[in-house]
Amino acid sequence: MTYFGLKDELPFYVGTYAKAEEPGIYLCGLDRQTGALRIVHHFAGILNPSFVRVNPEATRLYAVSEQGEGRLVSYKIDPANGELTALASLSSEGADPCHLDLLPSGDVIVSNYSSGVVSRYALGEQGEAAHMTAKAQQVGTGPIADRQEKAHAHSAVADGEGKYAYASDLGADKVFVYSLQEGGLAPHGEVALPPGAGPRHFVLHPNGRYAYGINELNNTITIYSYNRDAGILEIIDHSVTIPEDFTGESYPADIHLSEDGRYLYGSNRGHDSIVRFAIDAATGKLSDPDWTSTGGSWPRNFAVLSDYVLVANQFSGNIVSFKRDAETGKLETTGQELAVSQASCIAPVLG
Template identity: 45%
Template sequence: MSDHKSLFYTGTYTGADEQGIFLCSLDLQSGQMEIVNGTDGIANSSFLALNDARDRLYAVSETEQGEVYAYSVDAETGELHLLDRKPTEGSAPCYIALTRDESHVLVANYSSGHVDAYRIGDQGELELSSLVQHSGSSINQDRQEGAHPHSVFQDPEGKYVLVCDLGMDEIVFYRLEDGKLVSHHAVKTAPGAGPRHFDFHPSGQWAYGINELDDTVNVYALDSQAGDMKILQTLSALPEGAARGSASADIHITPCGRFLYASNRSEDSIGLYHVNPSTGLLTSVEWVSTGGKTPRNFAVFKGGYVLAANQNSSTIVSFKIDKENGRLTPTGYALEVPKPVCILPVTKCKH
């Protein structure tokens, strides 16, 4: 791969008999994208995780009888080879993450309302080491009748596991002790918010969450030592005057910590926020169309690009980031991929 190209994997909502995980390339000079190869044998590979050595990839199969997959990555071709697959003991796993020390894989099961931890063996095999069932509900009777964990990840210092539970209106903190998820603390969002995805400021002082059901973005003061957060600010994830769609989806901050982006599926757009370097608070700047339908996920790339996965138009669209103000400009390129719902850069982004 040349210096002016970056690789990324894409997870999709496709059947097991179709190619579902795609390795793609991004031209960092133009924003043009290409499919390099594809992997079949997994249905609804809706979220992916990659280790730092880039030789192991993990994926969830978001199906009624959920599964988690472990692959080895061919160093020359980037092709995936199955190492192991295990049931999640639940339904609709929609998020997967590695612990900071890469000893465990964490999985959020949306429909069955529980969280898994898997110990990773020397050969990449997975062993279920912990299963924690969430129990609770909130005010939205249609969407919050029960617990619905939507994402799971570790804090920047690797001390705590955090779970955004859309159904309970909580971000739940756990300690991971000898492979077991041990309850620590829970942070409440506004009733009916529906916390979905999350990102951390590079300084470690602040964190940012997107709430699906009330279409808002929360700014948190993060205390990684105590395992706690406090809400500092709540802003709309939609442009002024837009009808609420209960469809806000993904959130990411740039490595420089100056720009935050949030996607919403009702308006098919990505919002830009400027981050105050002293307080971490946000200022809404603008919203841009993702050039497709239902941007469930997006990613920030080195070289200053954002790639948006438009699920219902089956396209990935690239945008150039203005390094001075963070504004997104479409490159004019779109890549046809069946129902893309996750974009995972292979290389760490730096710009």
């Protein structure tokens, strides 16, 4: 029996902002009976591993090192205990990488925030990101001078077939679409958002008809019609992520769908909440927003499971578990939390 084989505890890795000599990546466990959380291991040796992802087989973990000369680091996962062994460290080909995604082929796509560069990597014999196969320089500006003075690639998300990637650029107010054929990042199209929206993260609905993007600078979620075969997005509508009576500053961050595609969730940094929307299956539009306090400050990232939601509150340095009602999609606090300094990303091991 390996650690990953335990039925009652879900393992997940946590990325953070940390010095290289400090613990930066954590392996944690969620007790699915009580919502209790614990740290299993922690690992040092990487500066600011702010975004991490585990491959579907749970044999490799990939992490960005968010710094001026960004890095992409690959790790081998020991199935017996979840411990990490570094395999390779490559340049991310840009500044301050903040997001990565995995293609069905295993290739890794990295988004470099400060330089507006999206880069793609093929895997080597050990499953490590071994060499860059393509790089795209995004260009554009927006009306908010101190945030949109140039392109800022915040995420690039591949579809389930590995045909297209959708790159949200906070600085350019655009989602850039790339063709992924033959190891490339070939320009395929783009969608312009309302000026000052600041697109950040993006999800594709499993029905292949809709997509959703969360916008950091104007507190909205954009609903898109989505043609999976053609790689085409068209804006349908926008929904506000914060209550009408909230007057403080807030900056949305992360976005996820429930496994059944019935509900959409977004995090609000400042309002410090997770908002849940019901999805109209016929139109893709959002309704019935419901807000839950995250029990901390600055919810940068979260994960939605069938029965729980896990939230990483960066500024308060805590991870909080919430029970999720599968029928209504609503969240209920478990009273369980875990101290993890500068927690910035949660990557469940679902394999």
